[in-house]
Amino acid sequence: MTAAQSPMLHWRIIVPFVLTGAIWGSTWFVITGQIDGVPAAWSVFYRFALATPALFLVAALMKRRLRLTRPEHMLAILVGVMQFSGNFLFVYHAELYLTSGIVAMMFALLMVPNAVFARVFLGERVQGGFILGSIVAITGVAMLLVNEWSAAPRAGVLGGNVALGIILAVGGLLAASFANVVQANPTGRAVPMPSLLAWAMLYGTIFDLGFAALTAGPPPFPDRAEYWMGIVYLALIGTVITFPLHYNLVREIGAGRTAYNSIVTVSVAMLLSTLFEDYRWSWLTASGMALAVGGMILALRAKQRR
DSSP: OOTTTOGGGSHHHHHHHHHHHHHHHHHHHHHHHHSSSSOHHHHHHHHHHHHHHHHHHHHHHTTOOOOOOHHHHHHHHHHIIIIIIIIHHHHHHHTTTSOHHHHHHHHGGGHHHHHHHIIIIIOOOOOHHHHHHHHHHHHHHHHHHHHHHHHHHHHOSSTTOHHHHHHHHHHHHHHHHHHHHHTTSHHHHTSOHHHHHHHHHHHHHHHHHHHHHHHHOSOOOOOOHHHHHHHHIIIIIIIIIHHHHHHHHHHHHOHHHHTTHHHHHHHHHHHHHHHHSOOOOOHHHHHHHHHHHHHHHHHHHHHHHO
């Protein structure tokens, strides 16, 4: 197949493919600046309070219907609470105890609970190659977590409570996976994706506001310019711009091939952790990274062939 014949080699595919992976890879590190002296719950709320109206604008500009039926609103509430509240609240709190790149590596395993939930709720079968690749990837991530466990108490910068960080990250992983699978039911498929995401984000933002007010006290207003620049980056660049690019890729090359940009995401996340979080590499971490990425590729290849 020539370059002209292969859709993957066209600049319209390569640019958004690399861009979405790189941006999402950078967001994990940007989050660390959002939880530095500011309650994580309020930072989550600020992010989506800015992103929600922008996403409604995107849906309107794309001429997608914004009026939902009652069942569609109920689905949007469920997706919003799980994806834009539970998922992100867990992630932001997890990064208080884990290196941001490690949390990103854990979330690269999203395909595993996705497959389990899809089997339970949608009846989709799981292939042997996917299971094998997932086991290899989980083994690699486990090696990275073992290193994190042994290094954090000595470093003293993450509080040393790696176990709590792992539990929180797994909670976020399960919440995001549940939202991913549930929106793929017949009700969700009938709603334009930008519209469903906009309404889900609105409902999630309302929940975030209530959660922050109940658990973190009055809203803080940091005077650090970099904090608010981070909010803008996460809300507009890391959310509003990347989601349309991502779903356009799904239409152009399919969900299977699009999922490979998770490799770009974790590579960028680990690079930033190495440069700015003083992440130390060893034979254990290098082997774990290699197994995790190799396992993800095996699992994704099996899923793509299905």
